[in-house]
Structure formats: C-alpha cells, structure tokens
Amino acid sequence: MSQLSTQIPEGYVKVFSRPRSLSDAKYTYCPGCHHGIIGRLIAEAIDELGIQERAVGVAPVGCAVFLFRFYNVDFVQAAHGRACAVATGLKRASPNLIVFTYQGDGDLAAIGTAETVHAANRGENFTVIFVNNQIYGMTGGEMAPTTLPGQRTVTCPEGRDVKLTGHPLKVSEMLAQLDGPVYITRQAVYDARHIQMAKKAILKAFRNQAEGKGFSLVEIVADCPTNFQMSPVEANRWVVEKALQYFPLGDLKVKED
Amino acid sequence: MELGVIFAGFGGQGILLAGKVLARAGMDQGLEVTWLPSYGPEMRGGTANCTVVLADQPIGSPIVDAPRALVAMNLPSLDRFEPRVAAEGLIVYNGSLIPRDPKREDVQGIPVPVNDIARELGNARVINMVALGALVRASGVVPLEAVVAAMAREMRERGRDRLIEINRQALERGFNEAEKLLGDR
Amino acid sequence: MSRVLMRGNEAIAEAAIRAGLKCYFSYPITPQGELVEYMARELPKRGGVFLQAESEVAAINMVYGAAAAGVRTMTSSSSPGNSLKQEGISYLAGARLPAVIVNVMRGGPGLGNIAPAQGDYFQATKGGGHGDYRLIVLAPSTVPEAAQLVMLAFDLSDRYRVPAMILTDGMLGQMMEPVELPPPVDEATIPEKPWALTGAKGRPPNVVRSFELEPRKLKEMNLVLQETYREIEENEVRWEEVETEDAEILLVAHGTVGRIVKTVVRQARKEGIKAGLLRPISLWPFPYGPLRRLAERVPTVLTVELSAGQMWEDVRLAVEGRAKTPFFGELGGVVPTPREILSEVKKHVPA
Structure with missing residues (x-):
C-alpha cells in the first residue's frame, strides 16, 4: 500500500492533516456516505481535548462495525444495540476513561432502545454519537425506525406505510423529556457550516463527560447514498429536503449547571 | 445424632425465624445444621414452613422424609405434616388454634397454647418463640441458654434489641410448658 | 475464623466480594433475590459498583463492558433471566473476557416456577448462545462449597479468559448453612490484564472484540478458544x-x-x-x-x-x-x- 508523504516541503505551512486519533486504515464506507465525516469529527474532538490516551470507543453493529480500525484509541465491539449497556459497564468500572458509543438508527433506536433510554435516564457519564440515516445500511437497505413515511426500502418496497409500521422514531425528542441527560442535540454534516456546528456539538458532548456532567447525545442526520439508490449529491439533498422535515436540527436539551 | 424438624404455620407466625434461631443455636453448639425454607411468591398471609436439620456429622439431604419433630402452628400444618413424623417422634402443636390432638399413637404430642401465652406476655408476635421453647425442652437437642443467646443475636442484628427480653420470656414459658407436660408423665 | 449461618445466595454474594468483585449488574428475579439485595447493601460499602440493570440483556452487556475494562465483574439470575443473557455470554466467550455468571435454576421451560430444578444443564454446559464456545461450569452442593467455588470461578475465569458459571438451584440459594468464609483475596495476586481497555497510553490501542470478517482469521480466533478449552479439560476437572x-x-x-x-x-x-x-x-x-x-x-x-x-x-x-x-x-x-x-x-x- 502506498503511503502519502507527510513531509512538509520547505516554505510550506501545514494547515490540514489527519487527526492523530485517526489510524492509517482506510474507511470502508461508501462514497458520499456521511459516516466518514462524522468519524473524522470525533477524532478531531479527541485530539483537541487531549483525551486520546484515555478514550475508549464502543463500536456498534452496522456500517460502523469496523470503527475500531479507524482510531488510535482503545475499542470494544458491542453486540447489536447493546453499546449503551457496554459503555455503562466500562465507565462504571473505570470512571477515568472517556467513553463514547457510535451507533446507527437500527442499533440505537430499534434493537437497543431500552439500553439507550435507560442509560440516558440514569444520566450515565458517557457520550453517544447517534447517526440517523433513516435506513439499515450494512444489511442491505431495510426499513429503520427512522425511515420517513413513504420512503422506499427493501422491506417497505411500496414506501413506509405509517399505519402498518409506525412513524419515524424521534429519539432525541424522546430523550430530551428525561431528567437524566445533560445535552441532547441534533446536527447534520451536509455542508461545511453544519460540519462545523456538528463538530462543536461533539466537542461539547465530550467536554461534558470530561467535566463529569453526565449523559450527552449528538444525533447526526445523515445520508446513505447506496441504499437510497442515489448519487452522493442527491443523497445529500435528500437530507436537507426530506429528512430534516422530520428531524429538525438544533439543541433539544441543554442543562447548564 | 441427626434431628430433622419441620416448623409449619401461617405466613406471619414467625415460622422461618423460629427455625433459624434453632439452626443458629445448633451451629453455636458445634453441630452441623441446615435450614431450608419453603419459598413461594407470597410475601405475607400464605402458608410457610421450614425444615431444620441438626447433626453431629456432615448433613447430606436438607430435605427430610420423616422428621423427628414437628412444630405445627395451625391445623392445616398438623393435617399436612403429622403423617410424615417419624415413629417415636415429637409433635409440638398450637393448642390455642388447633382443635384436635395428633391422631398418631406412635408419636408424642405436646400441646402448647402459644397464642394464649403470648397474649399473657403482652406481645402476640412471640408465639414462635413459645413454640420453639417447648420444642427445645421436648427434644433436648440444644440447651435453652444457647437458643436464648442465638435469639438475642438475631434480634440485635435486626435492630430489635428491645424485643430480646420478651422473646427470652417466651422461650422460657414454652420450655416450662413442655416441662410441665413431660414432667407429668 | 468463626462460622456464620448464611443463605446460599448471600454466601455467593459475600464470596464474590471477597474475590475482589468490583462491578455487579443484575435484574431482579426469584429465587436469587437475596443475592441482588446483598450486593445492593454490601458492594458499594466495600468499594464496588452495584447497578440494577433495566433488563437481563443490559446486565450481561454491562458485565461485558466492565470485563473489558479489566475488573472482576459478575451477574446473577435465574433460569428465564439466564436465557436472556445468552447473547452476552456468547460475546464474552468470543471476546475472551473473564466474568462470573450465577444461575440459580428454577423450574422451566418458559416462566415455569420458582422451585429448584436443574433443567439448564444443557444451556450451561453445551453453550446456550450461538457459536462454538464453552463456559467453565461449577455446581456447588452446599452453601460453604458455593462460597468456595465462587472464588475459584473468578480465578479460573481470569486465568483462562473464559467466562465461568456457578450453576445452582433455588434450594441451595434459599437454604442456610454454616459457612466459614475464606479471607478476601489479595488483589495484588489477581493476574495482570494487558489486553484490558485502560486507554492507549504508551502502547498501541487494545481492541476487545469477537468480530472478524475474514473466515481464516475467525478460524484462528476459534482455534485459540478450542486450545484453551482443551487445556481446561486437562487441568480443571473436579468431582x-x-x-x-x-x-x-x-x-x-x-x-x-x-x-x-x-x-x-x-x-x-x-x-x-x-x-x-x-x-x-x-x-x-x-x-x-x-x-x-x-x-x-x-x-x-x-x-x-x-x-x-x-x-x-x-x-x-x-x-x-x-x-x-x-x-x-x-x-x-x-x-x-x-x-x-x-x-x-x-x-x-x-x-
């Protein structure tokens, strides 16, 4: 495998580079998928807060199943949906670790609903990055709890019929009702401005943990060009024009002390 | 030596505690002991029983086919367990509530009006210790002082120090009641 | 050291604490309720973490997380609850995480009842979850032996990196017997866990996982498990x-x-x-x-x-x-x- 040179020629100033917390492994995500951007934002946040040596990630089952390869931090692989329970065990055992889970909508909002709600309600002091792309990616584009009404997937080929399969699950709105969490926010990464906003949210969520404040969740409304059967540009547009209709951006809960 | 005792009655009659105090006294005397409760989903008001085994050698089964002694606090308990008592065994039964004597002729029946005695003592809840006192006298398996000491420690651990004295009196009254009956024979 | 009259469930709990238990997670179920209650009362006082989980599934996954952090950890349940834990147990086995699981068996199948039974023998010894794995399964017959085997379970589990199960039933859980409790384990004698997730400081990152997409590599991971099992069969048969x-x-x-x-x-x-x-x-x-x-x-x-x-x-x-x-x-x-x-x-x- 050829490596890009990291040597900076004389007279040049380095303005952009790979975060230290990201490993050299190549992403396994599809072109145009937002996971890559989100993954990088987490690494930048870890670097900026100087917590690489005590960070532990909890990898989900889903497209991010290989997450542990992409970071220079300790990682544990959780069973599908159980990341918040695993993170609870880790953090309770070693409160000095900075623990984060990274979960998709199937993992966090379907099979892992109970673990998520109860960890949030207990105010567990860890950070959840929740990638809501309205579909099951890795298994082949099935309907997710967050799939939009009318949206076609391989398991709702005529489009999601809310009478049969319910409505898009608004996890962040639900969790914001609880007393446990300190920070629940919904962000997106479809353009540069929103990437910067999402980065700030991720930083805040990690900082909350480092300061011992409690449970923070950053939902990121993302795309899935492959399973949407769209080009990256079209999928990006879908987020703005369709997904955000159901999942409006902004802070849902900010508990200041 | 191996003595199996079944304590049986209504939930709330202190059956399990009476068995535990006996087991504890036996342990303090250097015996091997087991205490096995019947357990059910009811918290209060159902039936309760426990089996206590005291032995001078390691105990195999905590379940006893033919107990050497039965403490029956109500009629259903006497009906249920009387047939199982070993020949030449003992039945201490609550004369205040049970309107009949044991039907068996090969066992020693010891009626003790535990509710009446407890009422005289001023606390209806000490019926279990009255019955245990009678059993201790009738079986002779452990000295009364050991049982009083075990009861006192049990009460202290439960934060019920103020109940030690009345329970001590209950044990003694039960012991003396059996003494009266057995001495007569 | 004097003898104490204890219920099986309580003796198991006390022995686990003396074995250096740091994190205990469980969900209430009869007939092992006294074990949970004992932990709730005692473990926090003695420097450990007690947490009542929202489900058996969550409890075993909390155990998985705590085990990954490298501490001695345990959960307990009774038959129906233990069925729910099977997913997590398979993951523990696959990720080679040490942990102790107590199953105070009751009548089944289904909701069954709460009386003593031994109908979970297959589940415990033949692998109740998916995949080729084994648990070290120890079956005490008296309350003192239960205490002793709990301490052994932690040691064996750490030594072999295989989860260990105490398989007992409601009769032993509920009954009382005199116990001479073993002294607390000197924590300095607990083996080092260089694989644990303690933060990648001065070393490459550690990854705890059972996942390996490439069949030949997964086969290698399995062969390590099988070798460990042969070693256990060689050394740890007890009767x-x-x-x-x-x-x-x-x-x-x-x-x-x-x-x-x-x-x-x-x-x-x-x-x-x-x-x-x-x-x-x-x-x-x-x-x-x-x-x-x-x-x-x-x-x-x-x-x-x-x-x-x-x-x-x-x-x-x-x-x-x-x-x-x-x-x-x-x-x-x-x-x-x-x-x-x-x-x-x-x-x-x-x-």
Whole structure:
C-alpha cells in the first residue's frame, strides 16, 4: 500500500492533516456516505481535548462495525444495540476513561432502545454519537425506525406505510423529556457550516463527560447514498429536503449547571 | 445424632425465624445444621414452613422424609405434616388454634397454647418463640441458654434489641410448658 | 475464623466480594433475590459498583463492558433471566473476557416456577448462545462449597479468559448453612490484564472484540478458544467420590441432588446395599475420565437429576456401554426425597 508523504516541503505551512486519533486504515464506507465525516469529527474532538490516551470507543453493529480500525484509541465491539449497556459497564468500572458509543438508527433506536433510554435516564457519564440515516445500511437497505413515511426500502418496497409500521422514531425528542441527560442535540454534516456546528456539538458532548456532567447525545442526520439508490449529491439533498422535515436540527436539551 | 424438624404455620407466625434461631443455636453448639425454607411468591398471609436439620456429622439431604419433630402452628400444618413424623417422634402443636390432638399413637404430642401465652406476655408476635421453647425442652437437642443467646443475636442484628427480653420470656414459658407436660408423665 | 449461618445466595454474594468483585449488574428475579439485595447493601460499602440493570440483556452487556475494562465483574439470575443473557455470554466467550455468571435454576421451560430444578444443564454446559464456545461450569452442593467455588470461578475465569458459571438451584440459594468464609483475596495476586481497555497510553490501542470478517482469521480466533478449552479439560476437572471403592451401584448427581444422594448412600449402606456416589463439581469440564474408570467395575450407574436427563447424556458418553445406565429424574421443581431415590436404587440392585 502506498503511503502519502507527510513531509512538509520547505516554505510550506501545514494547515490540514489527519487527526492523530485517526489510524492509517482506510474507511470502508461508501462514497458520499456521511459516516466518514462524522468519524473524522470525533477524532478531531479527541485530539483537541487531549483525551486520546484515555478514550475508549464502543463500536456498534452496522456500517460502523469496523470503527475500531479507524482510531488510535482503545475499542470494544458491542453486540447489536447493546453499546449503551457496554459503555455503562466500562465507565462504571473505570470512571477515568472517556467513553463514547457510535451507533446507527437500527442499533440505537430499534434493537437497543431500552439500553439507550435507560442509560440516558440514569444520566450515565458517557457520550453517544447517534447517526440517523433513516435506513439499515450494512444489511442491505431495510426499513429503520427512522425511515420517513413513504420512503422506499427493501422491506417497505411500496414506501413506509405509517399505519402498518409506525412513524419515524424521534429519539432525541424522546430523550430530551428525561431528567437524566445533560445535552441532547441534533446536527447534520451536509455542508461545511453544519460540519462545523456538528463538530462543536461533539466537542461539547465530550467536554461534558470530561467535566463529569453526565449523559450527552449528538444525533447526526445523515445520508446513505447506496441504499437510497442515489448519487452522493442527491443523497445529500435528500437530507436537507426530506429528512430534516422530520428531524429538525438544533439543541433539544441543554442543562447548564 | 441427626434431628430433622419441620416448623409449619401461617405466613406471619414467625415460622422461618423460629427455625433459624434453632439452626443458629445448633451451629453455636458445634453441630452441623441446615435450614431450608419453603419459598413461594407470597410475601405475607400464605402458608410457610421450614425444615431444620441438626447433626453431629456432615448433613447430606436438607430435605427430610420423616422428621423427628414437628412444630405445627395451625391445623392445616398438623393435617399436612403429622403423617410424615417419624415413629417415636415429637409433635409440638398450637393448642390455642388447633382443635384436635395428633391422631398418631406412635408419636408424642405436646400441646402448647402459644397464642394464649403470648397474649399473657403482652406481645402476640412471640408465639414462635413459645413454640420453639417447648420444642427445645421436648427434644433436648440444644440447651435453652444457647437458643436464648442465638435469639438475642438475631434480634440485635435486626435492630430489635428491645424485643430480646420478651422473646427470652417466651422461650422460657414454652420450655416450662413442655416441662410441665413431660414432667407429668 | 468463626462460622456464620448464611443463605446460599448471600454466601455467593459475600464470596464474590471477597474475590475482589468490583462491578455487579443484575435484574431482579426469584429465587436469587437475596443475592441482588446483598450486593445492593454490601458492594458499594466495600468499594464496588452495584447497578440494577433495566433488563437481563443490559446486565450481561454491562458485565461485558466492565470485563473489558479489566475488573472482576459478575451477574446473577435465574433460569428465564439466564436465557436472556445468552447473547452476552456468547460475546464474552468470543471476546475472551473473564466474568462470573450465577444461575440459580428454577423450574422451566418458559416462566415455569420458582422451585429448584436443574433443567439448564444443557444451556450451561453445551453453550446456550450461538457459536462454538464453552463456559467453565461449577455446581456447588452446599452453601460453604458455593462460597468456595465462587472464588475459584473468578480465578479460573481470569486465568483462562473464559467466562465461568456457578450453576445452582433455588434450594441451595434459599437454604442456610454454616459457612466459614475464606479471607478476601489479595488483589495484588489477581493476574495482570494487558489486553484490558485502560486507554492507549504508551502502547498501541487494545481492541476487545469477537468480530472478524475474514473466515481464516475467525478460524484462528476459534482455534485459540478450542486450545484453551482443551487445556481446561486437562487441568480443571473436579468431582467428589463417596463410598465408591466397593460400590455395586454408582449414583451420579450434581448440586443439591448430589448432597441428597449422600444421605441415600448412607441409608442404602445401612440396608446392606453397596451404593456409591460420583458428584461432578465441574459440569464442564465434565469428569468423563473418573466416571469411565468407575464404570469399568461398577455394573450399574444411576443418574439422578432434577431434569428429564440432561446430565445423563454426559454420563452415557462417559460410560460408553461399560455399565447399565438407568435414570431417575424429577421435573417441574419437584425435588425427590432420599427415600424416593433409595427405592429407585433398590430397583437396580439384586434383592
């Protein structure tokens, strides 16, 4: 495998580079998928807060199943949906670790609903990055709890019929009702401005943990060009024009002390 | 030596505690002991029983086919367990509530009006210790002082120090009641 | 050290704390409620974490997280709850995480009841979850032995990086017996866990996982497990024999039935029947060898269980036709008395 040179020629100033917390492994995500951007934002946040040596990630089952390869931090692989329970065990055992889970909508909002709600309600002091792309990616584009009404997937080929399969699950709105969490926010990464906003949210969520404040969740409304059967540009547009209709951006809960 | 005792009655009659105090006294005397409760989903008001085994050698089964002694606090308990008592065994039964004597002729029946005695003592809840006192006298398996000491420690651990004295009196009254009956024979 | 009268459930809890337990997670279920209550009361006072989980599934995954952090961790439940834990147990086994799981068995299948039973033997010893894995399964027959085996379970689990299970039943959980508690473990003697997730400081990142997409690599991961299992089979078989020297009928029983059978052996001998007992203490690894050796000379090997014959399959695998292998089992939470077992014994010995 050829490596890009990291040597900076004389007279040049380095303005952009790979975060230290990201490993050299190549992403396994599809072109145009937002996971890559989100993954990088987490690494930048870890670097900026100087917590690489005590960070532990909890990898989900889903497209991010290989997450542990992409970071220079300790990682544990959780069973599908159980990341918040695993993170609870880790953090309770070693409160000095900075623990984060990274979960998709199937993992966090379907099979892992109970673990998520109860960890949030207990105010567990860890950070959840929740990638809501309205579909099951890795298994082949099935309907997710967050799939939009009318949206076609391989398991709702005529489009999601809310009478049969319910409505898009608004996890962040639900969790914001609880007393446990300190920070629940919904962000997106479809353009540069929103990437910067999402980065700030991720930083805040990690900082909350480092300061011992409690449970923070950053939902990121993302795309899935492959399973949407769209080009990256079209999928990006879908987020703005369709997904955000159901999942409006902004802070849902900010508990200041 | 191996003595199996079944304590049986209504939930709330202190059956399990009476068995535990006996087991504890036996342990303090250097015996091997087991205490096995019947357990059910009811918290209060159902039936309760426990089996206590005291032995001078390691105990195999905590379940006893033919107990050497039965403490029956109500009629259903006497009906249920009387047939199982070993020949030449003992039945201490609550004369205040049970309107009949044991039907068996090969066992020693010891009626003790535990509710009446407890009422005289001023606390209806000490019926279990009255019955245990009678059993201790009738079986002779452990000295009364050991049982009083075990009861006192049990009460202290439960934060019920103020109940030690009345329970001590209950044990003694039960012991003396059996003494009266057995001495007569 | 003086003896204390304790319930099985409480002795298990106390022994676990003395073994250096740091994190305990569980969900309430009868008949192991006293274990949870004891932990809630005692563990936080003694520097550990007690957390009541929202489900059995969450509890076992919290154990998975705490085990990944490198601490001694445990969960406990009873049969239906243990079924829910199977997913997490398979992950623990696959990720080679040490942990102790206590199953205080009750009558099944389904909701069953809360009376003592041994119907989870297959689930415990043959792998209740998915994949090729084993648990170290220890079956105590008395309250003091339960305390002792809990401490052993932590040691073996750490040494081999294999989850260990204490398989017992409601009778032992609920009953009281005098226990001489072992002294607390010197934590300096607990093996180092260089694989634990402590933060990638001055070393490459550690990853705890059972996941490996590439079949050949997953095969290698499996072979490591299998090698470990062979090593455990070599070193950790535990059993007790009672009056086997001249036995004409050998009873095989585990856990609380094992102790009931001790009374049966005593009564049978009083009546002139040369009965003996082999009581497997490690249900996995099962004492195939010791049982096979006895079957060379004992004509009848009678298995007694609170199940329809789950351990009986292992008995027959050990005996391999060397002796007759009748079976006597009870179901649904019914516990046979010594007399009932003795009359069964009499059916199989010449009058």
